[in-house]
Amino acid sequence: MGLKEKLHNIKEKGKGKKWLSAYSAFHTFVYTPNETTHSGGHIKGADDLKRVMTNVIIPLIPILIFGMFNVGFQHNAAINGFPEGMSFFSGDFWNLDNLYIGAVKLIPLILVSYVVGLGIEVFFATINKHEVEEGYFVTGMLVPLIIPIDTPLWMLAVAIVFGVVIGKEVFGGTGMNILNPALTIRAFLFFAYPTWMSGDKVWVAGANALKGTPDAISGETILGGLAQGKDLVYSTWDMFYGFIPGSVGETSTLLILLGALYLLFTKIASWRIMLSAIIGAIVMGLIFNGVVTAGWITEGSKFYDLMTTPYWEHLIIGGFAFGVVFMATDPVTGSQTNKGKWIYGFLIGFISIMIRVFNPAYPEGVMLAILLMNVFAPTIDHYVILGNIKRRLKRLKVQKIIIKNYG
Amino acid sequence: MSKDIQIKKGLDIKLKGEAEKVTENAVSSNVYTLKPVDFHSIIPKLSVKVGAKIKAGEPVFYNKANEEMKFPSPVSGEVVDIIRGEKRKLLAIKIQADSEQHFFDFGTKDPKSMKAEEIKSHLLASGCWPFIKQRPYDVIANTEKDPKAIFISAYASAPLAADYDYVLVGKEKELQAAVTALSKLTAGKVHVSIGKNSNSPFAGLNDISLHKVSGPHPSGNVGTQIAKIDPINKGEVVWTVTPQDLVIIGELLLTGKFNAERIIALAGSSVEMPKYYKTKIGAAINSIVGGKLKKGDNRIISGNVLTGIAQDIKGVLGYYNNMVTVIPEGNDYEFFGWIKPIFNKISTSRALTFSWLFPNKKFDLNTNTNGEHRAFVVTGIYEEVFPLDIYPIQLLKSCMYKDLDEMEQLGMYEVAPEDFALTEFVCVSKQPHQEIIRKGLDLMLKEIG
Numbered sequence: 001m002g003l004k005e006k007l008h009n010i011k012e013k014g015k016g017k018k019w020l021s022a023y024s025a026f027h028t029f030v031y032t033p034n035e036t037t038h039s040g041g042h043i044k045g046a047d048d049l050k051r052v053m054t055n056v057i058i059p060l061i062p063i064l065i066f067g068m069f070n071v072g073f074q075h076n077a078a079i080n081g082f083p084e085g086m087s088f089f090s091g092d093f094w095n096l097d098n099l100y101i102g103a104v105k106l107i108p109l110i111l112v113s114y115v116v117g118l119g120i121e122v123f124f125a126t127i128n129k130h131e132v133e134e135g136y137f138v139t140g141m142l143v144p145l146i147i148p149i150d151t152p153l154w155m156l157a158v159a160i161v162f163g164v165v166i167g168k169e170v171f172g173g174t175g176m177n178i179l180n181p182a183l184t185i186r187a188f189l190f191f192a193y194p195t196w197m198s199g200d201k202v203w204v205a206g207a208n209a210l211k212g213t214p215d216a217i218s219g220e221t222i223l224g225g226l227a228q229g230k231d232l233v234y235s236t237w238d239m240f241y242g243f244i245p246g247s248v249g250e251t252s253t254l255l256i257l258l259g260a261l262y263l264l265f266t267k268i269a270s271w272r273i274m275l276s277a278i279i280g281a282i283v284m285g286l287i288f289n290g291v292v293t294a295g296w297i298t299e300g301s302k303f304y305d306l307m308t309t310p311y312w313e314h315l316i317i318g319g320f321a322f323g324v325v326f327m328a329t330d331p332v333t334g335s336q337t338n339k340g341k342w343i344y345g346f347l348i349g350f351i352s353i354m355i356r357v358f359n360p361a362y363p364e365g366v367m368l369a370i371l372l373m374n375v376f377a378p379t380i381d382h383y384v385i386l387g388n389i390k391r392r393l394k395r396l397k398v399q400k401i402i403i404k405n406y407g
Numbered sequence: 408m409s410k411d412i413q414i415k416k417g418l419d420i421k422l423k424g425e426a427e428k429v430t431e432n433a434v435s436s437n438v439y440t441l442k443p444v445d446f447h448s449i450i451p452k453l454s455v456k457v458g459a460k461i462k463a464g465e466p467v468f469y470n471k472a473n474e475e476m477k478f479p480s481p482v483s484g485e486v487v488d489i490i491r492g493e494k495r496k497l498l499a500i501k502i503q504a505d506s507e508q509h510f511f512d513f514g515t516k517d518p519k520s521m522k523a524e525e526i527k528s529h530l531l532a533s534g535c536w537p538f539i540k541q542r543p544y545d546v547i548a549n550t551e552k553d554p555k556a557i558f559i560s561a562y563a564s565a566p567l568a569a570d571y572d573y574v575l576v577g578k579e580k581e582l583q584a585a586v587t588a589l590s591k592l593t594a595g596k597v598h599v600s601i602g603k604n605s606n607s608p609f610a611g612l613n614d615i616s617l618h619k620v621s622g623p624h625p626s627g628n629v630g631t632q633i634a635k636i637d638p639i640n641k642g643e644v645v646w647t648v649t650p651q652d653l654v655i656i657g658e659l660l661l662t663g664k665f666n667a668e669r670i671i672a673l674a675g676s677s678v679e680m681p682k683y684y685k686t687k688i689g690a691a692i693n694s695i696v697g698g699k700l701k702k703g704d705n706r707i708i709s710g711n712v713l714t715g716i717a718q719d720i721k722g723v724l725g726y727y728n729n730m731v732t733v734i735p736e737g738n739d740y741e742f743f744g745w746i747k748p749i750f751n752k753i754s755t756s757r758a759l760t761f762s763w764l765f766p767n768k769k770f771d772l773n774t775n776t777n778g779e780h781r782a783f784v785v786t787g788i789y790e791e792v793f794p795l796d797i798y799p800i801q802l803l804k805s806c807m808y809k810d811l812d813e814m815e816q817l818g819m820y821e822v823a824p825e826d827f828a829l830t831e832f833v834c835v836s837k838q839p840h841q842e843i844i845r846k847g848l849d850l851m852l853k854e855i856g
Contacts, residue, residue, distance in 0.1 A: 004740050028779060032744030036737050036774040040824070040841035041713045042706060043420070043566075043734070045833045046752035046760045048778020050745035052785055052835050055758040131779055175782030175836070266757045270787055336786040337798060385798055389816040396640040 004031060021125040025132035049174075053134040055268050059259030060141050060326070064106075066255055067248035071105050071149050072098030074245050075205040082233055088241050088254070105205050106248060109144040112153045116160045117143075124169045135174030135181070135332075136164070142182035142326060145249025146319065146367075147189060148202035155196065159188045179374045180333045183367055190367070203245040221246050222317045223356065223364055226305045239316050249326075250319040260325040269329035272338060273345035277324040278315065280349025285311025288357055306357040314353050323366035324348065333374040337384040344380055348373050412600065412635045414622030416794040418829055420566040420753060422712065422734075423769045426672035426681040428573050433686040436694035439482050441467055441500045445726035446478065446537055447845075448546045448852060451497045459486045464511040464665030466534055467500050473550060479534025481667030481688040483509040499723075502689075510664040518588035518660050526588045533659050537726070538652035539589075542633065542645050544852045545823035554646040556595035556637050559586070561609050561650045562602040562620050564627030565711040565828075567681075569672035569730045571650050572605050574683065579608045581657025582650070588660060589648065590614040600632045609650075625794065630826040634795045639821045651729045671695070671724065675712075675733040676771040677705040692722040695731050704736040706774045713828035714841070737775025745778065752777065755788060755833050781836040792829040795821065799830050803840055806847030811854055814847055824848075 007027050014020040027033075028050070037044060073093050077083070083092040117140045118132075125132040143160065163185030168177040190197045203221050222244055225232055234244050242252025250256075263269035288307040291297050297307055314320060328334060328348050335344035348369045355365025443451040450471040455461060461484070466477035480502055488501040513533045518526065527550065530536045541548040548554070561571045575582065590597045596616040601607035603621035610617065618636060620626045629647045639645055648656075651669050658666050667688040674681045679699050686695060692707055697720075708715035709725040712732050716725055724731065746759070753770055754760035762770070789799040797818040805813040824841035831840035 004742075008740070028745075031740035031742055032775075032777065033779060034738045034740050035776045035779065036706075037776055038717075040839050041828050041831045042708055042715065042717065042732075042774050043422075043712050043772040043832065044776050044778075044837065045835070046749045046754035046762070046777055047756050047758055047833075047835045048745060048776075048837065049781045049784055049835050050778060051758050051760075052756070054746050055756075131781075133781060135784070173782070175784040266759075267788075268756060268758055268785075331786040332784055334786075336800065338787060338790060341787075381801075385801055385817070388796065388798060388818075391796070392640070392816065392818060395638065396642075399640050399643075 007031065008034075018126055018129070021129060021131055022122050025122065025125070028131075049134045050137075052268055053137040055266050056138045056263070056326070057141050059262040060145065060249070063249050063252060063255045063259060063322075064141070064145065066242060066252050067145065068102030068106050069093055069095075069098045070102065070242060070251055071205050071248060072101030073243065074203075075101050075207075077243075078204045078207060078245075082243075086238055086241075086243050093243065101205060105149050106144060108153055109147070109149075109151065109156060110141070112156050113143045113160060114140045116157045117164055120161065120164045120169070124173065128173075130173070133174035135168070139164075139181045139185075142249070143185050146182065146186050146247050146322070148197060149205045149248060150202055150207070151189065151196060155189065155193055159185045159192070162188045175332055177332060178378075179371055180327055180330050183327055183371050183374075186367055187371060203247065221364075223306075226309060229302070229305045236313070236316070239313070244317075247319065250322040253316040253321050256321040256325050260321075263325065263329070269325070270331070270334070270341050270345075272341040273329050273334060273348075274324055276342045276345030277328055277349035277352075280346035280351075281314055281320060281324075281353050282311050282349070283346075284350045284353035285309075285314045288353070303357055314356070318356065318364050319366045320352055320356075323352070323370055327366075327370050328373075333377065335377045335380050335384075337381050339387075340377070340380040340384045343384075344373055344377055347376075410616075410618050410636075411603065412618050412620045412622075412626070412632060414620065414626040414631060414635075414794045416791060417564075417623035417625055418755065418792045418833070419564070419623040420713075420772075420832070421767070421769045422566045423676040423771045424674050424678055424681045424732075424734075425567055425769075426569065426674040426683055426730075428570070428683065430670055430683040430685055433684040433690065434694045434697065435504070436686070436690040437504060438487065438691060439480075439484075439502050439504055439687065439689035440691070440723040441478065441480070441502070441689055442723060442726070443468065443478075443497050443499075446547055448544075448849065449476075451478070453489065453497065453500070455486050455500075457486050457489055460484070461486065461502070462509045462511040463667065464513065464533060464659075467502070468497070470547075475528075475531045475550065476536055476547070477531065477534045478537060479665050479667075481665075510666070513659060513663045513665065515663045516660045518584050518591070521588065521591065523591045526591055529660075530588075530656070533665055535652075535656045535659055535665070538648055538656060540647050542630070542639055542647065542823060543820035544848050545825075546852070548646050549644070552644045554593045554595070554644050557589050557593050557597045557646045557648065558629050558633050558636070559597065559599045559609075559615075559648055559650060559653065560627055560629040560632055561607050562600055562605065562627040564624035565713055566624070567672070567674040567730070567732055568627070568711055569670070569674075569683070572602070572607050574670040574672075574729070575608045575650055575654065577608075578654045578657070579611065581654045581661060582608060583612050583614075583657070584660040585648075585653040585657035586612055587614045588656065589646075589653075593646070595637070598632070598636050600627075600629075600636075602627075622794075625826065625829060628825055630821070630823050631794055634821060638796075641815065641820060643820075649727065649729070652727070669729055671728070672730040673699065673733075674730060675708075677701045677703070677733040677735055686724065688724065688726055690724045692718050692724060692731065693720050695724065696720070696733060700733055704738065705733050706736050708732045708734070712772075713832065714825045735771070735773040737773030739775070741775075755791060776837050778835065778837055780838065783836050783838060785835050788833050788835070789830040792833055793826075795826065797821065799827065799840075803827070803830075803838070803843050806843045806850075809847075809850060811851060814851060815855075819847060819851060822848075 167184030351369040352366040451468040470476035482504040484504040539548040827840040
């Protein structure tokens with residue numbers, strides 16, 4: 001008897017049992033089910049939710065691997081100084097030492113993320129007797145990529161419990177939530193443990209542990225530096241390639257760009273949201289640049305450094321690119337109408353850069369911008385749909401007038 | 408006057424097993440069956456008993472709510488069986504056909520000289536009324552309400568659909584009589600849509616407003632055409648009739664006979680030699696497919712693969728259907744089917760699926776759902792295949808939470824379940840869109856009427 005039959009027989013035996021939902025999560029992972037159509041259409045398209053979710057993870061993998069190298073690289077660069085003349089193929093970056101430091105830091109975060117998150121999902125699926133759904137596949141991968149590398153594992157576990165239960169399950173699970181679960185987890189960490197989540201020591205592995213010792217290293221992000229009016233040592237290409245401190249996933253704009261192309265090519269993410277978010281950010285960036293050019297803000301101002309940052313540079317520093325490509329495009333929490341997606345994306349871009357400049361305590365704005373717009377997405381959709389309803393009512397009115405006058 | 412309708416949104420699902428344009432006589436079926444479930448929302452009352460002898464065209468049952476609305480026997484013969492289900496619900500009436508057919512004589516008519524009321528009562532008395540369906544609600548037309556227009560789609564864009572140009576050849580006279588009669592039942596026009604490059608017998612007819620359609624499926628759906636030509640507003644009613652039923656109406660007027668004969672396509676990848684067959688409404692499926700199928704577990708569908716009804720070999724050709732499709736069942740597991748690259752199925756995404764590389768390839772799809780039922784998650788995919796000015800996902804959700812006001816505002820009056828066949832096909836959450844819409848329409852019919 002083959003594996004296929006064995007697994008099938010276990011499913012048959014388990015019908016009506018509580019553990020079946022946990023079992024079928026495993027079964028459907030190995031084999032797509034033998035379900036056939038009953039009502040309506042007799043044939044179905046090839047994609048299912050698992051395939052869609054998997055295809056969001058695929059472009060995250062290069063980013064994750066790059067992130068591991070970068071964690072080690074930043075740690076070493078902070079101790080030994082930033083090497084001159086970095087290129088994308090630099091041996092200073094792609095070496096086993098860097099990978100080892102990164103892997104030791106990152107793999108536990110990923111494991112905790114999946115074990116805790118999927119554990120909660122399976123628990124809820126069992127008590128609600130529904131299938132384990134795929135939403136956490138992506139969330140679980142995103143979370144380690146957007147938090148500081150030194151985040152203690154227990155802290156991450158607590159945040160995931162909060163994010164999955166309060167951010168998702170109370171609304172009814174995958175497809176029903178209002179806020180992006182990964183960002184909810186990150187926001188929980190940010191507000192519950194602010195000292196761990198911001199400041200200039202958290203973005204480089206080991207920087208916090210060495211604080212106050214003779215070996216203390218500096219580790220602030222570009223945005224943190226700009227907010228404090230410091231001069232930067234990084235070239236534009238360093239920032240584009242991603243040889244900068246930051247959370248694991250956000251640094252390499254190059255790889256995020258490739259990921260975006262993959263998502264757009266496979267038609268999984270909305271090009272409307274991505275494009276309009278970039279337009280929104282550019283518009284806000286240009287406004288700030290214009291304010292400086294017009295002389296309304298002078299060098300003494302605390303906003304001066306971030307406002308003079310060229311508008312295009314905002315796109316490659318900080319978490320903007322990562323947030324727009326992988327978080328703003330979440331179909332559940334974003335706007336669902338095509339027109340709404342334009343407005344939603346634009347405002348995310350616009351507000352991200354606004355928060356970045358005006359909030360020196362926390363110069364990364366994309367997380368808050370997306371969460372804010374998550375809340376407003378249903379309202380945006382509501383007004384877009386109202387347009388459709390009005391069009392129908394107007395048609396009816398015109399009809400009535402014709403009947404009155406000519407009928 | 409002809410106006411062009413061009414559809415951009417949609418999806419042509421190209422399947423293997425298109426019917427060759429050759430017509431044969433199907434093995435004549437001994438027993439013909441009428442199934443009241445084919446007539447949605449009608450409560451049937453029998454007018455015959457087992458053992459009764461009837462002629463073709465004589466009523467077998469009528470509509471309890473409107474006794475004038477009769478449902479005729481497709482053949483002459485003897486009522487041999489009446490099958491009932493729970494609560495004595497009428498499921499099927501079986502009629503054993505005579506070897507020589509006798510038709511009830513309704514008398515020849517000249518539609519040009521008839522008045523609207525005469526036509527109406529003639530169609531009701533002869534049992535041709537059920538061929539006329541109405542929107543809103545996609546049910547048999549209410550005899551009390553006058554339609555603002557009548558729509559006929561003579562262009563079939565559904566997968567493997569029977570080609571109307573082919574099956575209607577030589578039926579110009581019947582079609583003309585039928586559209587002339589129908590044109591008197593509406594203050595508006597009789598809109599007929601044909602394919603842009605087609606050779607349709609409708610092209611030369613009078614009393615119609617002709618439209619040429621092009622674009623992917625669902626351009627041939629009458630719902631799409633209504634939306635483009637003259638959309639339905641609250642309080643309005645339109646009627647729809649299919650061309651093969653017009654032929655029966657036309658023949659009734661010209662000869663006085665109710666002739667339930669129709670040419671149907673037998674198509675699908677599980678059919679050995681797909682072609683056209685001449686048969687009658689209510690014929691046993693076995694008389695059409697018997698001995699013509701490939702071995703294996705097959706799904707026999709009366710209708711097309713997107714909207715048809717599954718039948719077993721003992722089943723019946725549906726009252727409104729002009730094709731039978733047979734495709735393989737997909738009741739097997741697929742190893743890592745959710746991640747491995749897919750070449751043999753159709754997808755609108757490119758998520759390791761490659762049907763976009765082969766736009767002209769014909770696929771051999773089976774009935775596997777390719778995944779499990781989930782809540783709606785992915786957005787934007789439905790709009791790509793849905794050409795109406797309606798928000799599909801929002802309308803579906805309003806049906807699910809039964810908000811009648813919202814359903815009305817979002818355009819429920821304009822749709823029938825078949826309009827959601829493609830959104831159902833592409834749905835990654837495998838939601839039953841057509842069923843949701845049908846239930847929503849039934850709720851509205853009950854609550855608003």
